[in-house]
Amino acid sequence: MSSGIGNWRWLVLLGILLPLSAWGDGKVLKMATTTSTENSGLLNVLLSAFYRETGIRIRVFAKGTGAALKDGMDGNVDVLFVHAKEKEEKFVSDGFGAYRLAVMHNDFVIVGPSKDPAQVKKAKDAPDALRRIAETGSFFISRGDDSGTHIKEQALWKLTGVPLSTRSTEIIKGGKKKRRLFMYPGTPGKWYISIGQGMGKTLTFAEEKQAYTLADRGTYLKYKFGRKTGLDLEVLYEGDARLFNPYGIIPVNPKTFPHVRFDLADTFAKWLVGTQGQRLIANYRIEGRTAFFPDALPHAK
Amino acid sequence: MGFLIDSFLSAVSLLWSLDPDLYLIIYVSLKVSLSSTAIASFFGIPVGFWIALHEFRAKRFLITVLNTLMALPTVVIGLWVYAFLSRKGILGMLDLLYTPTAMIIGQVILILPIVISLTHSAVGRLDHRYRKTALTLGATPLQAALVVLREARFGVMAAVIAAFGRVIAEIGISMMLGGNAKGFTRTMTTAMALEYDKGEFVLAVALGLVLLFISLSVNVFLHFLQGRSSA
Missing domain, CATH: 3.40.190.10 (Periplasmic binding protein-like II)
Incomplete structure (x- = not known):
């Protein structure tokens, strides 16, 4: 021993x-x-x-x-x-x-419930897809975390013509006042839900609420096909060059x-x-x- | 140092300028935390009383269980409740996940053992002759319990304050069951985690300072209530 x-x-x-x-x-x-x-x-x-x-x-x-x-x-x-x-x-x-x-x-895809209440499948381009979601008031989950995906999503909303609201929060850095802007369509918490979390969490949130979201293809594939019980969401719009990442x-x-x-x-x-x-x-x-x-x-x- | 001063000034300016986002976050935090504290107190205080005033075989075991539950990590409760409330769970049709109600459910489970256990020890510490005397003087059991409550009020209040402190500061349940949805389930702690993730440290610390300030205000308020009731 x-x-x-x-x-x-x-x-x-x-x-x-x-x-x-x-x-x-x-x-x-x-x-x-x-x-x-x-x-x-x-x-x-x-x-x-x-x-x-x-x-x-x-x-x-x-x-x-x-x-x-x-x-x-x-x-x-x-x-x-x-x-x-x-x-x-x-x-x-x-x-x-x-x-x-x-x-x-890689590219982004717009995913949502297979029933597709907003008829996103019929969209002619990416902004049109988002416009359809806004017009039907269907749930849309936003990353809301200043991530690359969130920045892309905000740029797309600007192209939709849907009225956007901007809120600013004032903070102080180095003794100077600075404004942080937050731009969103609709009223937060109604149909546009900004959760400030990662891609995976946003996808599971969207699944729970049977909502639409913008996701990078890689993460979507992992959650859809890489798990025992795959994500209950489908790719409803893809291919617009503006969705490249x-x-x-x-x-x-x-x-x-x-x-x-x-x-x-x-x-x-x-x-x-x-x-x-x-x-x-x-x-x-x-x-x-x-x-x-x-x-x-x-x-x- | 500059960083901390920035954070402090930002906190003051956010509060002072009545920043609507900040007040919404504070409102959601207080609504959820006060609701769960109230519900847990409503059920927990009588149970704590009952345990303290009765002798039964499994008492010591029950107290050990309660004390263990006080150390239950918030993520465990979050996961558990999530499994029930998820669309694939038993209660999925209620569509409760990612709502303030879901957060309250999780938080009540978190603090119920704290309220029961601390109430029990506050009442158990009292001289049991208070109750006996009240009973011999002709009080009904309810009246006798009220006498005991009056004597134990500081300990019971401490239990409530501890429970409130636990929920206002927790993040696991709020994040997992509330989902940090802006304007709906975003609380002080989930907002702080988000600002940290975004690299906005100044705002994260500023929110932390606001949280401390809110907790201080609530505690001062409760302390004031306590003072009044003893007068």
Whole structure:
């Protein structure tokens, strides 16, 4: 039995040394991304392939787009992988990001109950689909969390011609007053329900209320076909180019934050838009279906 | 430091400018928390009394169970009630999930053990001669119970305050059963979690300060009630 005690000591030693060794080799990259990216499962494939090739480990912090960008602005991470093109470009032009490379896109779909009370199936384009939901007063669940999906949804509502209300909340930052705007159709809590949660939660909320929502295809496929009892919602509108959702990779600017691992971030960004990364993206399947389309090398196979 | 000052000033300015969103959030929080506290007190205080004033075989066991339930995580209650109220659950046809009612149901389950257990210990600590004396002086059992209640009122009030503090500050049940719908089931705590997710830390902390202020106001109010009733 004395060997048992010996094993126990080894285990303790191992427990102390393992984390130290991971910390010691220094090839760890911190990346902020959105929950939808992480939920899709694509990230696991990309990160493990990248690790096998380069030995660089990536630690992922998945949040809403707003919080992910904030992490970049605070210099908490080395690289960002998000999908809110305008905000990303501003992030770079404000000096927080070194550059932005287009990596891939997936697309959004409008999902809802199979009975389709708002006749979204007959919509001629994406804004028309939303207009039909508003006009029939059917439940619509909004992410309402400043995520890429929420930003896209608000842009689409602007195109519908449905009257929108704007509310602003005043906060104080750096001694100055700042306004945060919140734009929505209808009255919150009536048919337009803004829940401020992630994509998965929004889909289950929509299922419970048999409501419509805008979802990224990847998360929808996972919830529809990747679970034992699939989501009781159907894709009712898809295909409008305005529903495309481009992802960008942005290394945090080493001039603004000298402590970031720009060398590693740069390697990762270049790898992602190279043949290897683009090929993995093109061949990734969610429940047997294509969900992401490579943008740097559109014909990668 | 600048960050905290910003948050504090934002909290003051939000309250002062009568920000409609903020007041709606406060309204929903108070409505739900006060309702669940009232319901839990209505049922919990008499039960706590009854347990304290009676001797029965399973008493110690029951108290142990109640004390264990006081440590029940909110997510567990949330999941449980969710399973019942979901469209696929037994009570699915009531369409209660993601409504303030669902939140109240969950919160009552959360604090009922707190009210019962703390009432029981407040009453149990009293000298039982109060009740005996009242009874020998010809009081009916109800009158005797009221005498005991009068003596135990500080402890009972403490139970109610503890229960209110637990629900106003909890997030698991509110998020899972209320769903954080703006203007409908969004409470102070779920709003804070959302602002954190969005990276709006100043607003998140400002909401936290408002929450503290509201709790303080409610407690001062209850304290005032207590003072009046003892006079």
